[in-house]
Amino acid sequence: MMTQFVREFAQKHNLHGRRTVVVGAGKSGIAAARLLHALGAKVRLVDASESLPAETVAEVEKVAELQTGPHSREQFADADLVVMSPGVPAKKLTPYFGDLPARKIVAELEFASWFIQAPIIAITGSNGKTTTTTLIGELLEKSGKNVFVGGNIGTPLCEYLLNMDRADVIVLEVSSFQLQNCRLFHPDVAVFLNIAPNHLDYHEDMEEYLEAKLQLFSQQTPEDLAVVHESLRPLIGERKFTEAEVVWYSSAKRFDAPHLPGEHNRANVQAAWQAVKRFGVKPREAEKIISEFRPLEHRLENIGQKNGVSFINDSKATTLEAVAAAVKSFGKSPVRLLMGGKFKGGDVAELARQMEGRVAQVGLYGASREIFEGPLKKYFPVSWDETLEQAAKRLFTHARTGDVILLSPGTSSFDQYPNYKERGGDFKRIFGELK
Numbered sequence: 001m002m003t004q005f006v007r008e009f010a011q012k013h014n015l016h017g018r019r020t021v022v023v024g025a026g027k028s029g030i031a032a033a034r035l036l037h038a039l040g041a042k043v044r045l046v047d048a049s050e051s052l053p054a055e056t057v058a059e060v061e062k063v064a065e066l067q068t069g070p071h072s073r074e075q076f077a078d079a080d081l082v083v084m085s086p087g088v089p090a091k092k093l094t095p096y097f098g099d100l101p102a103r104k105i106v107a108e109l110e111f112a113s114w115f116i117q118a119p120i121i122a123i124t125g126s127n128g129k130t131t132t133t134t135l136i137g138e139l140l141e142k143s144g145k146n147v148f149v150g151g152n153i154g155t156p157l158c159e160y161l162l163n164m165d166r167a168d169v170i171v172l173e174v175s176s177f178q179l180q181n182c183r184l185f186h187p188d189v190a191v192f193l194n195i196a197p198n199h200l201d202y203h204e205d206m207e208e209y210l211e212a213k214l215q216l217f218s219q220q221t222p223e224d225l226a227v228v229h230e231s232l233r234p235l236i237g238e239r240k241f242t243e244a245e246v247v248w249y250s251s252a253k254r255f256d257a258p259h260l261p262g263e264h265n266r267a268n269v270q271a272a273w274q275a276v277k278r279f280g281v282k283p284r285e286a287e288k289i290i291s292e293f294r295p296l297e298h299r300l301e302n303i304g305q306k307n308g309v310s311f312i313n314d315s316k317a318t319t320l321e322a323v324a325a326a327v328k329s330f331g332k333s334p335v336r337l338l339m340g341g342k343f344k345g346g347d348v349a350e351l352a353r354q355m356e357g358r359v360a361q362v363g364l365y366g367a368s369r370e371i372f373e374g375p376l377k378k379y380f381p382v383s384w385d386e387t388l389e390q391a392a393k394r395l396f397t398h399a400r401t402g403d404v405i406l407l408s409p410g411t412s413s414f415d416q417y418p419n420y421k422e423r424g425g426d427f428k429r430i431f432g433e434l435k
Helices: 004-012 027-038 054-061 090-097 108-113 129-141 157-163 176-180 206-217 230-236 263-279 283-292 320-328 348-355 369-377 388-398 420-433
Strands: 019-023 042-047 065-068 081-084 105-107 120-124 147-151 169-173 189-192 225-229 245-249 301-306 309-313 335-339 359-365 382-385 404-407
Touching (some): 027 108, 027 157, 054 065, 105 108, 105 176, 129 147, 129 169, 176 206, 189 206, 189 263, 263 283, 263 320, 320 335, 348 369, 359 388, 369 382, 388 404, 388 420
Parallel strands (some): 019 042, 225 245, 335 359, 335 404
Antiparallel strands (some): 301 309
8 A cells, every 4th residue: 555645755766676675674674665665666674583473474575575684795785775673773784785875774764754744743862752752742633633643652654654644743752773874854843852871782872872862953954943951951052963943941830730740741741842832732722631641551650559559650661760750750658669671771879869768668670680789779678589570579568558669660671571561561460460
């Protein structure tokens, strides 16, 4: 299936019969392969995994030649265009690209953006991207706009082009993985929420991580808007990071958001408001929409009480900065904190200092015990269990009425779960089975 505006693009940019290579057989890579196939390109999809799920293989082989296993120069030797999936760093594939010019190596996000005629709002940051992106989508949709919300969450942009009605506004959550392989991506409104040590198992250092984030602004013009949190001014205020008009915002409480606790969420609300103002959203409309907006699943999600103890699922908190923000959201309620998983970087000692006086107990589980235990036990009682279930049950035996048991891992889930949703879902199961 090809939408009318993809047909229009195909008439102007001839990919028919050209050799294209898609790297990565995830959701975005498969969507890119399907779009290239629809445009008449010869598609090869390569993935470093030795084997892929049978359903993935079946889906790919409908539209592309599939090659799995270690990459080689031969895979790219005849390529007219290479489309990179998020999370696949182009620099690691440089030895295999040969003489292929950089302009022919593009991110899936950038490739899809070639087709887009509607204005784009793109949101990046270490924490709060999904909440802010979703809120922006609701503000626009409930103000009468036809909106597509996707990118790093939900639906890849290539998938939108193939299957969905034309939107008035495109709202995209954008990760550093996507941006690092972008050169010409041009959002009309670009939002930068914050930055904290994250994905340092992927990026070489914080400077590379920051440079990837700033790529979001590099193609903007004076007619565009950059919405940037005030905390970033010391870091990038002196850089010429964009030609766009820059609006610096803070966490001032302009709107009442009863379901979005914490100072960090007040900042997210302000970012969303600054992003949608130029699209005709009125303050009174925004006030009502924001007051009714509820956080998404796995983001400070209150899943219930047992014996007067509240259980909060914040499985999406994969950075230490997100953990600190979550802990601060509960005021004076004692927090019993569950942490563990694959560590992505950050200063655990600084996190401990920020949580002092707010956390009553830390229950570690799974991987990264050797990273967390030493710094945290200087401030809090700390235990370790092999599984999340064992750690949660241990904290529950110590909890008193009025306490909060908070799953806010500060890590990726990949030691024990395929993703943060599975981790959060397991926490809900554990809660449901507690007596």
